[in-house]
Amino acid sequence: MSAVTHEDLHDHHDHGPAKGFLRWVFTTNHKDIGTLYLTTALIMFFVGGAMSLVIRAELFQPGLQFVDPGFFNQMTTLHALIMVFGAVMPAFAGLANWMIPIMIGAPDMALPRLNNWSFWLLPFAFALLASTLFMDGGAPAAGWTLYPPLVLQGGNNLPFAIFSIHLLGISSIMAAINIIVTIFNMRAPGMTMMKLPMFVWTWLITAFLLILVMPVFAGAVTMLLTDKFFGTSFFNAAGGGDPVLYQHLFWFFGHPEVYILILPSFGVVSQIIPTFARKPLFGYSSMVYATASIGLLSFVVWAHHQYTVGMPLAGELYFTYATMLIAVPTGVKVFNWVATMWKGAMTFETPMLFAIAFVVLFTFGGFTGLMMSISPADLQYHDTYFIVAHFHYVLVPGAVFALIAATYFWLPKWTGHMYDERLGKLHFWLTAISVNVLFFPQHFSGLAGMPRRIPDYAVQFAEFNAMSSIGAFIFGFSQLIFVYVIIKAIRGGQPATDEVWEGAAEHGLEWQLPSPPPYHSWEVAPLVK
Amino acid sequence: MRLVRRIAFVAVAMFGFGFAMVPFYNVFCEWTGLNGKVKGEATATGEYRVDASREITLEFITSLNEGMPLAFRAEKSKLKVHPGQYYTVNFYAENLTDRQLTGQAIPSIAPGLFAEYLKKAECFCFSEQKFEPHRERTMPVRFVVDPKIPEEVRDMTLSYTFFDITDRKPN
Numbered sequence: 157m158s159a160v161t162h163e164d165l166h167d168h169h170d171h172g173p174a175k176g177f178l179r180w181v182f183t184t185n186h187k188d189i190g191t192l193y194l195t196t197a198l199i200m201f202f203v204g205g206a207m208s209l210v211i212r213a214e215l216f217q218p219g220l221q222f223v224d225p226g227f228f229n230q231m232t233t234l235h236a237l238i239m240v241f242g243a244v245m246p247a248f249a250g251l252a253n254w255m256i257p258i259m260i261g262a263p264d265m266a267l268p269r270l271n272n273w274s275f276w277l278l279p280f281a282f283a284l285l286a287s288t289l290f291m292d293g294g295a296p297a298a299g300w301t302l303y304p305p306l307v308l309q310g311g312n313n314l315p316f317a318i319f320s321i322h323l324l325g326i327s328s329i330m331a332a333i334n335i336i337v338t339i340f341n342m343r344a345p346g347m348t349m350m351k352l353p354m355f356v357w358t359w360l361i362t363a364f365l366l367i368l369v370m371p372v373f374a375g376a377v378t379m380l381l382t383d384k385f386f387g388t389s390f391f392n393a394a395g396g397g398d399p400v401l402y403q404h405l406f407w408f409f410g411h412p413e414v415y416i417l418i419l420p421s422f423g424v425v426s427q428i429i430p431t432f433a434r435k436p437l438f439g440y441s442s443m444v445y446a447t448a449s450i451g452l453l454s455f456v457v458w459a460h461h462q463y464t465v466g467m468p469l470a471g472e473l474y475f476t477y478a479t480m481l482i483a484v485p486t487g488v489k490v491f492n493w494v495a496t497m498w499k500g501a502m503t504f505e506t507p508m509l510f511a512i513a514f515v516v517l518f519t520f521g522g523f524t525g526l527m528m529s530i531s532p533a534d535l536q537y538h539d540t541y542f543i544v545a546h547f548h549y550v551l552v553p554g555a556v557f558a559l560i561a562a563t564y565f566w567l568p569k570w571t572g573h574m575y576d577e578r579l580g581k582l583h584f585w586l587t588a589i590s591v592n593v594l595f596f597p598q599h600f601s602g603l604a605g606m607p608r609r610i611p612d613y614a615v616q617f618a619e620f621n622a623m624s625s626i627g628a629f630i631f632g633f634s635q636l637i638f639v640y641v642i643i644k645a646i647r648g649g650q651p652a653t654d655e656v657w658e659g660a661a662e663h664g665l666e667w668q669l670p671s672p673p674p675y676h677s678w679e680v681a682p683l684v685k
Numbered sequence: 686m687r688l689v690r691r692i693a694f695v696a697v698a699m700f701g702f703g704f705a706m707v708p709f710y711n712v713f714c715e716w717t718g719l720n721g722k723v724k725g726e727a728t729a730t731g732e733y734r735v736d737a738s739r740e741i742t743l744e745f746i747t748s749l750n751e752g753m754p755l756a757f758r759a760e761k762s763k764l765k766v767h768p769g770q771y772y773t774v775n776f777y778a779e780n781l782t783d784r785q786l787t788g789q790a791i792p793s794i795a796p797g798l799f800a801e802y803l804k805k806a807e808c809f810c811f812s813e814q815k816f817e818p819h820r821e822r823t824m825p826v827r828f829v830v831d832p833k834i835p836e837e838v839r840d841m842t843l844s845y846t847f848f849d850i851t852d853r854k855p856n
Contacts, residue, residue, distance in 0.1 A: 267689065309751065333692045340688060367696050375703025390707060393791045394750070394848030401710045405703055468717075468798060 172675050181276070184268035185675060186253045189275050191570075193250030194563075196278055198639070200242030201556075203286075205632050207235040212628035214611050215621045228611035229297035230289070236300035237317075240417065241324045242282055244551070247559045248420040249274075249331050252359050255566065256335060258666045258673060259353045261344025261682045266337040274330040281323035288313035299609060301406055302377065304391040304399050308384045315385070318377045325370040332363035332370075339363075344665070346684035350444070353664050354437060357444050358423030361451040365412045365419075368455075373409035376402060400465055407458035415454045418550060419447060421518075421558030422489055425511045428565050429493050431663050432508035433500025439492040446485035446492075453482050463531045464538045472531040479529035483522065490519050505657070506580030510561035513553060513588045521549030524599065539609075542602025548595045553588075560587070560638065567645050568652035572672035575645040579637055586634035593627030717798075726811060729804035729829050733769035736832045740765050743830075745774065746844035753788060753849040754781045755816065768832040776809065776824045776845065780816035788847045789813045795842045802834040803841060813850060 173179050173188065180192060210231045214222050223231070253271065257264055265271050288295040293311025296302065307314065339352070339360050352360075379390040380402070389395025391402045430437045437443065459467065460475045467475075493515050502508070524546040528534050537543055560583075568574050597620035602608075606617045613621065652671040660667040665684070669677050743766055745759035760775040780786050790810040794800035809824035816822060830841075 305751070329696050333689060333696070336692055337688050367692055368699055371696050371698075371700035372703040372706075375700050379704075379707075392848075393846065394789045394850055398710070398714070401707065404710065405706060408706075466797065 182272070184264075184272050186257050186265045186268070186271065187570075187673070187675065189265075189271050190250045190252075190254030192275050193246045193253060193278075195250075196275075197243050197247035197250060197559075198642075200238055200246070200282065202635070204235050204238035204243055205635065207231045207238065209628060209632050211235065212625040215613070216625040217622070218613050218615050218618055220612055223611070225611045226294060226297060229299075229609065230295040232609050233296050233299055234285070234289070237285065237296075238282075239551075240300065240413070241321075242278075244417050244555050244559070245324075245328060246278060248359075248362070248417075249328070251355075251420065251424070251559075251562055251566075252331070252335055254570065255666060256338060256356055256359060257342070258669060258677055259356055259664055260339065260342060260347050261665050261678045261684065262338060262342035263676060263678050263681075265334050266342055267334045270330050271334055274327045274334070277323045277327040281320045281327065284316045284323070285320040288316045291316075301403075301410070302380065303406075304380060304383065304402050307380065308391075315381060318381050321377050322374055325374045328366050329370050332366035335359055335363040336367075344678070344681040344684050350441060351684060353423075354426035354440070354443055354447075355420070355423035358419045358426070358447050361447050362416050362419045365416050365451055365454065369409040369412045369416075372405060373413075376405035376409065379405075400462075403462050403465060404458065407461045408455075410461065411458045412451075412454040414547075414550075415450055417555045418518075419450065421514065421555045422447060424558040424562040424565075425493060425514050426489075427664065428507050428511040428561055429496050429515075431565075431657050431660050432505060432511075433497045433502050434659055435496055435500045436663075437492070438495035438498075439488070442488055443492055446488040449485040450482060453478065453485070457482065460529055460531070460534070463534045467531075476529055476531045480526060483526055486522055490515060490522075503658075505564075506575075506577060506584055507561045507565035509581070509584045509588075510557045510564065513584070514557045514561065517553030517557070517591070518550055521546055521554055524549065537602065539607055540602040541598040541606045541608055544608050545595050545598035545602055548598070552595065553591050557587075563638075563642065565657075566666070567642065568656045569666060569669075569671050569673065571645045571649075572652055572670075573645045573649035574652050574656075575641050575649065579641050579644075583634060583637040583641065586637070587631060590627045590630035590634060594624055594631050595627070597621070597623045597627075727806055727808075728801075729771075729806040729827075733829055733832055735767055735769040737767050739768050739832075739836075741768065741830055741834070741838060742766075742840045744840070744842045745776075746842060747776065748844065748846045750846050750848045753786070753847050755779065755786070755788065755847055756781060756821075757845075757847055766830055768830045768834055771806065771827060771829045773825050773827045776826065777821055778814070778816065778824065778847065779821035780818055783818045785818060785851070786816040786849065787813055787851045788816065789850050790845045790847050793844045793846070795844070796838070799834060799838050799841065802831040802838075803843065804829050804831055810845060 173185065174182070180188065183189060183192075210223060211228065214220070214228055253265065256262075291311065291313055293313065296307065296310055296313050296317045298307035298310060302317070339356060343352075379388070382388040383390050383392055383397075389397040391397045391399045393399065426437055426443060457475060457479045459471065460479045463472060463475070524542070528537050528543065528546060564575060564580055601613075601617045601620040604617065606613050654670055655661040655667040656671060657667075665678075665682060666673075668682065743764045745762055745764070747757045747759055749755055749757055756779040758777055760777070764772065764774060766772055778788075792808070792810050794803055805826060805828045807825060807827040809826065814822070814824065
């Protein structure tokens, strides 16, 4: 496809990265920024993970053992905020930075300086958020949804958490602008919209969701701030406001947000499965339309998070049916992945194992979501461990597995070395088994009525919680293997070929670049047939 | 660059959209009566034809926000009423502290969709209430249920929550 050879690219060594630490501060290179995002996400994944282990240690047995209830609530709140805004979103932003330019044949992102800024806001945002742990009264403890009036009764951590959210919001909006502009303007000749790799398509739609909902969230938390400190009454009933309004604003952001977390995962899996099934993706255009429909539908289903706050019958019916409707495009995607594997010459390297586990376990999480979309049934599931199990199934073996799969898939491309396949497989099996030991029992404790966000529970839930905690610790420590595999591949190992995976060159432009790609790639745009 | 400006404009517009939802929400709720909010003014006007054949059970609930230091109760927890007839129910609140308190009672009526049929002629929730230290006050509510209320409504709940606004309104 392209006339660019190894030798041409190697002539450009004078354009290499600057030396020393400041390279990372001033860099405008999409690969450097991608690496920064991914590294930050990995660190935050362990920070948020450590918090969840505090939660699981406390819940190992009934009664209070390790932490006081206030600190427990701070852990549940920060665990969620850090995993959503610190681990999953930056990790996907990192993948977008690394992969989108080289997948569409662009030399870099369209707005490289903005790109630098959107990354470097993150460490400051997380410093603000983490600093609340050391304050009088501790970190925010009202849950990641920050519902008033509870959240307004906390200490002075609130403005720190809110400014942190503002910075994270600005960062994601700038990253989204950058991605949209890059995809619209920087595609190589011949790379039409309907030839874009699925990962690029899903990120394009995700970027639009970010632009549309992050500002609404920023506005809602700003109202919280003025309610607490400037005497406004947006959500204060005494002054004529309504706390339920916050829930509507939050979930207008919150529901598209869960698709912001999962759509790029769909993209990753749509890249991996065809490569290891050695077939083109089944139903490419239906995949594009399904992703777009999921994006559109995500704006009209928000109140299914609020069935219990009181809604007229017509509202309950509408949100039930609209929510169920999302299962249709999602089902299209799942069937397309299965059809791609059907009669393929499949091999089961680590990225493929994680991708298949994603398809199976994400679908499972989707089904429990369907159960909860039924409003009369949701009254039973609401705020129990059943919902905890549901969203962890779609986020951990969903988004996190997709991220791990993406890392194994592109690591040889990024580092130029094959990772240790034996350790990768060990990591997969430990992770895939422990994640089910961790979250599966929570369905049962939830159906039996165990409430979420409470540090103590009735003794009847003891066995399920003990199982869950054991799973959590195995899952957590298994991720150290992942870090070791990454470091080992960065340090050295068997050199990777340009296409890395057998026949991958047919599946994307990134496999036509050397491994690792030169610091500046596609300076001459490839011609896509 | 034009695309950048357009997208940035959309982002800013969505920030404004969040705030625009506040008045929109209030108008929408007022129009549909979805959240059971009622106007803070008298809506009962004139005489209604008393419908002695129907009886609706009204329940009264009192609660305090953020542990406001009042002892707040209704004279009775339930009252059977005929639509069209005026009734008066007393609410009592005692200030349990040594300082003066100012409170605002916020009413809520369930089911919210029928809130408009419960019409009040007089209510302590129409204005803020001052409580002298350790003094109990009697606060009447005079109301009528509009006889036009649909047949299927047999029970209604009227709830009052007292919010402590002492610090918001320096006396």
